[in-house]
Amino acid sequence: MADTFKFRIDHHGSLVRPPELLAARAADAPDRRAIEDAAIAEAVRRQRRISLTVVTDGEFRRADFRSVILDAVDGFDRGELKPHRSPVAEDAAALTTLTRIPAKATLPSPACLAAELYTPGGAWGSARELGLALAKIINDEIAAIIARGVRYVQIDNPGYTGPLTGSAAETLSLDDAIEIDALAVTLKDKPFNVRIGLCPVLSAPEIVPAVAEKLFAEIPVDRWSLPFDKGTPGEIALLRAVPADRDVCLGIVDPTIAELEDIDTIMDRMDVAGAIRDLEDVAVSPSAGFSPTAGGATIGVEDQWRKLIHVETIARMCWGNEL
Template identity: 85%
Template sequence: MADTFKFRIDHHGSLVRPPELLAARAVNAPGLRAIEDAAIAEAVRRQRRLSLTVVTDGEFRRADFRSAVLDAVDGFDRGELKPHRSLVAEDASALTALTQIPAKATLPSPAYLAAKLYTPGGAWGSTRELGLALAKIINDEIEAIIARGVRYLQIDNPGYAAALTGQPFDLDEAIEIDSLAVTLKDKPFNVRIGICPIFSAEAEVDAAVAEKLFAGVPVDRWSLPFDKGTPGEVALLRAVPAEKDVCLGIVDPTSAELEDIDTIMDRMDVAGDIRDLEDVAVSPSAGFSPTAGGTTIGVEDQWRKLIHVETIARMCWGNEL
């Protein structure tokens, strides 16, 4: 089912932090906020020049992708969570003021956070109890983000990779928690919510688990790896329900080497045999820097990769983006 709001030239949100920003944060330099503002403005300018269909702030104000919650929410040790500021809504509002291209906001999955933060015998009775409390906070934040004009949100839960590759994982509980986070009472018709459940599918994946996951969490888009040409990637794509769209990660954000265009287009032909490409978008297969400073490529390498994604999008869809 074709989607009017395709956001076809996508990326996961995090960008490589400029060296001057990393240096300023390392010493908590005076005027750090202004340094962040300048770095974000430059990143937005470069995204606009690339004709991306979404723009992010690069997650430049975060230490890692979890920080949106961990830096803004108190009470993990008391069993009662309470945000002391917005998670990302204020940052999203500032982003929308910098560009007319749709702004994209990213948040960590509550199920993922709960699995990482829960400690037996601690303040929370179970992973599920902590996860449901986090889901309520993230659900409220999604409403606030949308109210500030953001049309596209992505939730990241790389924990699903365990279930998809046959490792121990409570899939039902994670689906319940993440579903609560993304279910809105009155979602605007032009807002899309997506989830990234896995960054790499080099091994075989459990197709039945993939089908259950993709049918279970009520999102609009699934962001999946598609940069290695493996059977696991194809199996994941086949498992996405027809009524959902999919974003294929066609380049590796951890390698500066540019992928062969003919190879990528051959893989897009495979994707086209499985689904209508009208319901497909392209992106890197993960964020460029989910942890600040934790990247294997440089700032300029990153932009070359995004140019590569934009080139493939134009080859697939022309100017109908």
């Protein structure tokens, strides 16, 4: 499936929080919302300037990638989940008013949350039971996000790293995780111009191909976001495992280091990718978010923008100006 909707220059969602935003969060400043609004508007302006093909709010209102659900949903300790506000949809709707470039929203996967939050002997009979309840919450939220004009939703589950690299699942089996995440992303009457993507792993020195094939075949997302910045056999094996009817976003630069990668090295890797599948089915991005946790970035704000410009440069070398 060619990437008809041209989301070629992508990123995982989180951006480095500016110092004034971190200070407002640390102090629980009464004007924190206004400071967040200003920071988001500036981040969107800079994303537009780089000519990214999707923009996000940088996850600037979140403490970490899980908190968007934990802060909006009650009942984890009672065994009955109920949102008391929209986790993402209202903020995503506000984002669409700031730009004509398609807005992207990000969510943690329900299987990832269930594996991390389940406690034996607690309110939930099993991690699977918690995961199924979370899948309903996140499925409803994805539908609400799309209804508000967002065309690209990505869910993240780094918990697939274990099975993909040959480690046994601890809290939630691979089959249960796949079932839960598949339920979350399966929508009735999904608009033709909407992409749903999933990031299952942030590094892949080696992988178990059969696990990758199972994962990619059974979760019905449109796009898989995969690491492609180290040149490892595992990265190549992951790319080979993506079904022909899905597109793939390759993480070609490391968002944790300020140094810019050698362009010739990246282009050599893109040549390898092009030998495996049609580059019309491919997008490029950093290999992870810049700051999944507020204050947890390992590079600075300006280094981040240089990295994104680097990704944009590679995209234009691969596809020209008609992205």
